Structures are given as structure tokens and as C-alpha cells.
Amino acid sequence: MVTVQSDSNPNKFYYVTISSCTCPDFVYRQAKIGGKCKHMLKLFGVMKPKRLSNEVIEFFKDGVSCHEAFEKYGVKLDILLEHNLIVKVGVDKYYLL
Numbered sequence: 001m002v003t004v005q006s007d008s009n010p011n012k013f014y015y016v017t018i019s020s021c022t023c024p025d026f027v028y029r030q031a032k033i034g035g036k037c038k039h040m041l042k043l044f045g046v047m048k049p050k051r052l053s054n055e056v057i058e059f060f061k062d063g064v065s066c067h068e069a070f071e072k073y074g075v076k077l078d079i080l081l082e083h084n085l086i087v088k089v090g091v092d093k094y095y096l097l
């Protein structure tokens, strides 16, 4: 579990794990729709495309098959897809946007 300070209130702290957060966005919104709040995304470091590592960018450069992508990045791929950082083309290729 990681403790994160609130952006809007420096006296407030949230407790973040891979699958939950105590912030209002997660508790009242994301939890109900299976989403993730910004604190959870920060833990994965893929909030914005510019924060993707060079390794990830290089890997997706020419598109990768679903199999390759899941093999290498597993859960990270779900997050990339969820935030429209990558697109799935046809039945079996992923491309970085």
C-alpha cells in the first residue's frame, strides 16, 4: 500500500493499492465501473503517453501481436488500452497511438 497526498488538499492522504484507492474518484466512480483513479495509474507510470518508457515505445513501434504484448506486458496492456494509449487493429495487432 502506498500513501499519496491529495492534489487539492495537502492535509488529506489516500491509501492506494494496485486494485483500490480511498480517494472519492475511485470510491464513488471508478470502483463501480471497474476503472482506476489517477493515483492508481501513477503507480503503474502510464498515465500519459509521454511517460511510457523508451523500451515500451520501441516494442510497439511496428505493432505487436496480442500474444507478444500480453506475454511481455500483461496487466500493463489493459491499462494502456483503457486509456487509449494503444489501439488494437484487426484481430491481433496492437499499435501505440
Ligand SMILES: [Zn+2]
Residues within 6 Å of the ligand: 014, 016, 021, 022, 023, 024, 025, 026, 037, 038, 039, 040
Ligand atoms: Zn485515487
